[in-house]
Amino acid sequence: MKAKAEPRRRRSPKGESRRQEILDAATKLFSHGGFHTASLADIADAVGLTQAGLLHYFPSKAELLLAVLRQREERVLVDETADAANKGIAYAEAFVETLRRNEKNPVMVQLFAILSHEAIFTDHPAHPWFRERYAAVVIKATDQLAATIDETKLPPGTTVESIARLMIAAADGLRLQWLLDPKALERPKVMNEFFALLAPYIKKPD
Amino acid sequence: MKAKAEPRRRRSPKGESRRQEILDAATKLFSHGGFHTASLADIADAVGLTQAGLLHYFPSKAELLLAVLRQREERVLVDETADAANKGIAYAEAFVETLRRNEKNPVMVQLFAILSHEAIFTDHPAHPWFRERYAAVVIKATDQLAATIDETKLPPGTTVESIARLMIAAADGLRLQWLLDPKALERPKVMNEFFALLAPYIKKPD
Numbered sequence: 001m002k003a004k005a006e007p008r009r010r011r012s013p014k015g016e017s018r019r020q021e022i023l024d025a026a027t028k029l030f031s032h033g034g035f036h037t038a039s040l041a042d043i044a045d046a047v048g049l050t051q052a053g054l055l056h057y058f059p060s061k062a063e064l065l066l067a068v069l070r071q072r073e074e075r076v077l078v079d080e081t082a083d084a085a086n087k088g089i090a091y092a093e094a095f096v097e098t099l100r101r102n103e104k105n106p107v108m109v110q111l112f113a114i115l116s117h118e119a120i121f122t123d124h125p126a127h128p129w130f131r132e133r134y135a136a137v138v139i140k141a142t143d144q145l146a147a148t149i150d151e152t153k154l155p156p157g158t159t160v161e162s163i164a165r166l167m168i169a170a171a172d173g174l175r176l177q178w179l180l181d182p183k184a185l186e187r188p189k190v191m192n193e194f195f196a197l198l199a200p201y202i203k204k205p206d
Numbered sequence: 207m208k209a210k211a212e213p214r215r216r217r218s219p220k221g222e223s224r225r226q227e228i229l230d231a232a233t234k235l236f237s238h239g240g241f242h243t244a245s246l247a248d249i250a251d252a253v254g255l256t257q258a259g260l261l262h263y264f265p266s267k268a269e270l271l272l273a274v275l276r277q278r279e280e281r282v283l284v285d286e287t288a289d290a291a292n293k294g295i296a297y298a299e300a301f302v303e304t305l306r307r308n309e310k311n312p313v314m315v316q317l318f319a320i321l322s323h324e325a326i327f328t329d330h331p332a333h334p335w336f337r338e339r340y341a342a343v344v345i346k347a348t349d350q351l352a353a354t355i356d357e358t359k360l361p362p363g364t365t366v367e368s369i370a371r372l373m374i375a376a377a378d379g380l381r382l383q384w385l386l387d388p389k390a391l392e393r394p395k396v397m398n399e400f401f402a403l404l405a406p407y408i409k410k411p412d
Contacts, residue, residue, distance in 0.1 A: 033242070114326075120316065120320075134390075158399045163403070165396055166403075169376045171379065172375070173374060177375060180337045197403070
């Protein structure tokens with residue numbers, strides 16, 4: 001009956017909440033030990049399931065990892081869409097706002113830092129996901145920055161795509177500095193300075 | 207006899223070359239699996255030693271890791287010192303030159319990428335080394351950039367230290383983009399664009 005009354009909902013509310021519990025436990029364990037060290041047995045233990053019980057929700061450890069990454073990415077997207085009224089220069093503010101929001105969830109920041117680096121090897125289950133994710137993020141950022149930057153003002157040989165790559169790289173690299181020594185810097189503040197330094201290249205308002 | 211004739215040399219040439227073999231094997235294994243996955247047994251195997259034999263050269267896996275990191279850092283320093291005639295704006299060129307040189311040794315680039323991220327946790331044996339290394343690199347870079355940048359031209363609230371942090375962060379973040387997808391970008395080229403974008407803030411020659 002219920003399945004017919006709610007045809008789009010493929011999972012029961014109880015199953016859904018169990019699934020989320022597993023994702024939260026996996027996030028915590030992957031964010032510390034990485035994919036290889038965190039075992040399915042540990043994740044199952046953390047939510048009081050057997051390994052067989054856990055595999056009922058996610059068919060493999062690799063699938064569980066990808067579900068964790070996808071969920072994190074969707075949440076960031078929802079937050080960014082909420083900020084989407086901002087256009088032009090406000091893109092920089094929205095970008096910094098995302099960093100500020102992420103800081104409240106350091107486990108997720110760690111997860112991304114650790115896993116993106118583990119995934120540089122082509123045999124890592126998240127390698128294609130991260131490679132494609134970065135390619136997509138670079139395209140999106142290039143597009144957003146192109147609306148703000150006056151290309152005629154850029155130094156010869158400098159492209160908007162490179163600025164997008166530098167922006168993403170700066171955020172990732174500052175993340176490492178912050179994770180190694182949280183008192184050494186405020187990532188959103190330093191990132192704001194990156195955008196401030198771009199001022200000579202910003203389009204004048206019409 | 208030999209020990210007296212060469213009082214400064216504490217290790218025999220044969221021991222020294224064995225030690226280097228171990229460091230090279232450890233670099234390779236740590237750069238793939240990280241510190242936790244690579245076992246002393248694997249490293250000993252790779253150089254045809256027993257674990258006990260290997261521990262004769264390095265008292266622990268943690269000490270071996272630190273020796274790998276220190277040696278890499280010393281080599282970079284030797285290369286940079288060779289470039290030391292360069293001052294002022296040439297600092298940027300020397301920085302990019304180091305990245306270009308490192309690309310020829312991708313295993314070492316991977317090692318640093320993987321281990322610096324593993325080491326964000328305070329219980330990692332290389333945590334203090336990386337935290338102190340980054341603090342030192344930021345101080346050095348700030349010092350070098352201060353000789354080049356005209357602080358009076360910087361946007362309000364922007365500091366030379368932040369530019370140093372952004373420079374280091376950009377190099378680290380571009381490294382991740384390059385390791386995930388080597389064809390997507392040339393790290394030295396994009397890093398050069400970072401320096402080109404700083405042109406409005408560079409001191410005029412006297």
